[in-house]
Amino acid sequence: MTENCREKIVSEKYVDFIWKSSWSPNGLESFFPEVCFQMINDFYDIYYVSREYLETRSRTDYEYEVFPKLYGLLENESLEASRILQIQNHPVLQLKGAGVILGFLDTGIDYTNPCFRNSVGKSRILEIWDQSIQTGSTPAGIDYGSIYGREIINQALExxxxxSIVPSRDEIGHGTQLAAIAAGSLDKETGxxxxxxxxxxAVVKLKPAKGYLKQYFGVKADVIAYQENDxxxxxxxxxxxxxxxxxPLVVCIGLGTNMGGHEGTCPLASYISAIGSRVGRCIVVAGGNxxxxxxxxxxxxxxxxxxxxxxxxVADGEYGITMELxxxxxxxxxxxxxxxxxxxxxxLSAxxxxxxxxxxxxxxxxxxDFQPVEAQSGDQLIVIRMFFPMPGIWRLRVYGTNVLRRIFNIWLPVTGFIAEGTKFLSPNPDITLTGPSNAEIPITVGAYHVQNKSLYISSSRGFTRRGRIKPDLIAAGVDxxxxxPENRSVSMTGTSIAASVTAGSxxxxxxxxxxxxxxxxxxSLEIKQxxxxxxxxxxxxxxxxRSxxxxxLNLYSAFEALTRF
Known part of the structure; x- marks a missing residue:
C-alpha cells in the first residue's frame, strides 16, 4: 500500500470501477495510467481511476456492472415470536452464540453502549473497520479506513x-440498533x-458514497447512500x-437497492453467494421495504x-431519477x-x-443509455437518467420489435433516493425485493407484525425477475x-430489523x-433449509x-425439525 493510493481511494477526483478479472489480463492498467486497485477475489477487483481520463469516454464504453450501485438503509416482541428465547434458555441447548462472530455492514456501532459488553464490562466487539477514518492502521491487504481491535476498544472504555482513543461513531444509529437486536447482551434490570x-x-462502518456517483445517478448530496464496492x-x-x-461467521446486511436486474447477478450478489457457500459462513439479507x-x-x-x-x-422538487428498464x-x-x-x-432504439x-x-x-445485451443476464437494459424533471405525469412509451416473451420490468430508485410522491401510476408490488437480497445463496428475509400476525405492508415481495423463490422467510420487523446510540431504547420497523433477528438465530x-x-x-444453505x-x-x-x-421464523421448530431426519 502507498499513502498515495489511500488518498485516491477516498478522493472525489477518482472514479471507482468494479472490474471483472476476465475482461482484461492487465485490468485497467492497459487503459489508464496511475490506477490503484483493491482485490476482492479471483473474479472481481476494484479500480480507482482519475476522472480526467474519463471525460472523453461514454458510459456505453463499459459494461453496466462496472459502475458501483448505490445502496440505502432498509428501515422505515421479536425474540419471543421467533422462539429464540426458548433456545437460549433450553436446559440442554442453552445456545447464545458463543464462539460465533456476528458481522455487520452498516453505519457503524456505538461501541460504548453497555449492551455490547460482557458480564465483567469488557467489550464483546472483536474489531471495527471504519472506512471513513483515514488516520489509523488499515486492514491487511486493504488500503483505506482504520481498524480498531478489542484491546484498544477496552482502553477507550476505561x-x-x-x-479520543477510538474515534469511530455511529452518527445515524442504524448499525447500532441492528447489532443490539442480533447480539445485545442481557440487561439484568429490564430483562x-x-x-x-x-x-x-465485528463491524464495518461503511464510508458514504462519493459525491460524483450520487450526482451521476441523480441522488441528492445529503441522502445516505453507500457504494457497492465498499x-x-x-x-x-x-x-x-x-x-x-x-x-464461524454470520453477516447481517440491512441495505438495499433497486439498481440491477433483480435476479441476483450483480457483483455484490455474486460475491455474497460465493462467500455464503463456504463452510462456516451464513449471510442474511433484508428483502427491502x-x-x-x-x-x-x-x-x-x-x-x-x-x-x-x-x-x-414526478413529485415537486425532484432533483433526479435513474430508471432502469x-x-x-x-x-x-x-x-x-x-x-x-x-x-x-x-x-429511440438500441x-x-x-x-x-x-x-x-x-x-x-x-x-x-442502451445496453442491447447486458453482460450478466443477456437481457436488454435501458437506463434513463432524468435531472430536474418537470413535476407532473410523464409517459414512457415502450415499443416491442420482434418480441417473443413480451415482458419487461421497470424500477425507480429505492425509497429515500427519490421524493416520496415520485411513483408509477399503475405499479406492481411483486418483484420488489431489493438487491442483493435476490441472490441465490443468502437467507432473504421479509418482515411481519408480530402482534396481529399481518405482513408488513412495505415488505418487498418476490419472486426474482426470472422466478427464483424469494424471500426465503419472514421475521418480526414492525415496532x-x-x-x-447512548443506550436509548427505540422501536424500529423494516426488513433490516427482521434480518438482524434472523442473523442472531x-x-x-x-x-x-x-x-x-x-x-x-x-x-448458508444448510441453515436456510x-x-x-x-x-x-x-x-x-x-x-x-411471493409475500x-x-x-x-421459528427457531425452536427448526431444531425440532432435526429430530425428523
Missing amino acids: SDIPF WVGAAPLADI IMLGLRYLHELALRERK EANQGHHFYGMLKDGQEYEDVEFR WGSSPDVLSVSLISPTGEMIPR RSGNQRFDFIFEKTVIYI VKTIG AALILEWGIVRGNWPTMS LLIRGANRSNNELYPN WGYGT
Whole structure:
C-alpha cells in the first residue's frame, strides 16, 4: 500500500470501477495510467481511476456492472415470536452464540453502549473497520479506513474521553440498533436481551458514497447512500477476520437497492453467494421495504400491440431519477418519452447509443443509455437518467420489435433516493425485493407484525425477475424494541430489523452445528433449509409465495425439525 493510493481511494477526483478479472489480463492498467486497485477475489477487483481520463469516454464504453450501485438503509416482541428465547434458555441447548462472530455492514456501532459488553464490562466487539477514518492502521491487504481491535476498544472504555482513543461513531444509529437486536447482551434490570448475547461482534462502518456517483445517478448530496464496492470489500474483511479467528461467521446486511436486474447477478450478489457457500459462513439479507412504494412497473405487450404507455408521477422538487428498464431476451425494445407539457423525445432504439436531451420549455435534462445485451443476464437494459424533471405525469412509451416473451420490468430508485410522491401510476408490488437480497445463496428475509400476525405492508415481495423463490422467510420487523446510540431504547420497523433477528438465530445454529461439532460442514444453505423446515405456515396460505416465502421464523421448530431426519 502507498499513502498515495489511500488518498485516491477516498478522493472525489477518482472514479471507482468494479472490474471483472476476465475482461482484461492487465485490468485497467492497459487503459489508464496511475490506477490503484483493491482485490476482492479471483473474479472481481476494484479500480480507482482519475476522472480526467474519463471525460472523453461514454458510459456505453463499459459494461453496466462496472459502475458501483448505490445502496440505502432498509428501515422505515421479536425474540419471543421467533422462539429464540426458548433456545437460549433450553436446559440442554442453552445456545447464545458463543464462539460465533456476528458481522455487520452498516453505519457503524456505538461501541460504548453497555449492551455490547460482557458480564465483567469488557467489550464483546472483536474489531471495527471504519472506512471513513483515514488516520489509523488499515486492514491487511486493504488500503483505506482504520481498524480498531478489542484491546484498544477496552482502553477507550476505561477512559473518560473514549472517542479520543477510538474515534469511530455511529452518527445515524442504524448499525447500532441492528447489532443490539442480533447480539445485545442481557440487561439484568429490564430483562432485555439480543438473539445471540454471547457472540463476538465485528463491524464495518461503511464510508458514504462519493459525491460524483450520487450526482451521476441523480441522488441528492445529503441522502445516505453507500457504494457497492465498499460493501464488497467490507464482506471480504469480515470473511478474512473470521479466517484469522478460526470462527464461524454470520453477516447481517440491512441495505438495499433497486439498481440491477433483480435476479441476483450483480457483483455484490455474486460475491455474497460465493462467500455464503463456504463452510462456516451464513449471510442474511433484508428483502427491502418497496412493496407499496410504487417503484416497480410490470409490463406485457399483447399480440398486435405496438407499444405500451407507462405513466409515472414526478413529485415537486425532484432533483433526479435513474430508471432502469429490463427486457426479456430475445425481445428488442425501444422507447420514447413524453413530458407533462407534451414535449417529446422521439422513439429511440438500441442503435441510438448514449444520448442527452435538453428540453426547450423546461429545465429537464435526460440521458438515455442502451445496453442491447447486458453482460450478466443477456437481457436488454435501458437506463434513463432524468435531472430536474418537470413535476407532473410523464409517459414512457415502450415499443416491442420482434418480441417473443413480451415482458419487461421497470424500477425507480429505492425509497429515500427519490421524493416520496415520485411513483408509477399503475405499479406492481411483486418483484420488489431489493438487491442483493435476490441472490441465490443468502437467507432473504421479509418482515411481519408480530402482534396481529399481518405482513408488513412495505415488505418487498418476490419472486426474482426470472422466478427464483424469494424471500426465503419472514421475521418480526414492525415496532421491534432495540437499543440505540447512548443506550436509548427505540422501536424500529423494516426488513433490516427482521434480518438482524434472523442473523442472531443463524448464530445460534452455527454454535450448535460448528462450535459444538454437531454439524461441522454447515453453510448458508444448510441453515436456510433448517429455518425453512421450522417456519410457521398458515393454513390460509399456499407456500412458498411471493409475500411470506416459506413462512415465519421459528427457531425452536427448526431444531425440532432435526429430530425428523
